Amino acid sequence: EAQVTQNPRYLITVTGKKLTVTCSQNMNHEYMSWYRQDPGLGLRQIYYSMNVEVTDKGDVPEGYKVSRKEKRNFPLILESPSPNQTSLYFCASSLYQAGGYNEQFFGPGTRLTVL
């Protein structure tokens, strides 16, 4: 089954404790992205990746890191989480074709609470 998986689905942590949210897709997609969803703010893009070893900042990258060492994986790293990073996080992937843009497939979400 074609899918985007995220782990963990739920996480409660404390300020300053490094954490990683994993994202994996089995569709051989070039493009992957991380979003956060907050009430009244919709989805905001954190980072995206056009392909292996190619990443770029989205609208709200502060406090986050990403890496793209393999095509299928795109982990989101919070080196020192703070309460304002409490949010619902979504990973997404899509095919990228030169000159085109395709719909994104979303993971189920990770609900993060930072105390």
Add this chain to the structure above:
Amino acid sequence: AQSVAQPEDQVNVAEGNPLTVKCTYSVSGNPYLFWYVQYPNRGLQFLLKYITGDNLVKGSYGFEAEFNKSQTSFHLKKPSALVSDSALYFCAGTALSGYALNFGKGTSLLVTP
């Protein structure tokens, strides 16, 4: 800078009536525009997209959207609403030459029996 706006936080419609969820965009150059739907406790699901071509785009579950360049709008429509259409709807867009996708804040659609 590019942006997408959804002017309505919530839309209420009776089952069987037509529905419209509004979206306007500000994108330099030609836009790629999308609609996604989010059901409770689920990720977003793709509904439809506009790249080029016909201004009326048909998508999943009987939804369609009309691209209007002069009004910079991309409204989502359905001729006859179902209670099961109740969900959160997001409009998203990007420029042809860009890669970052901008989402609107979402519109909650409530279809009452």
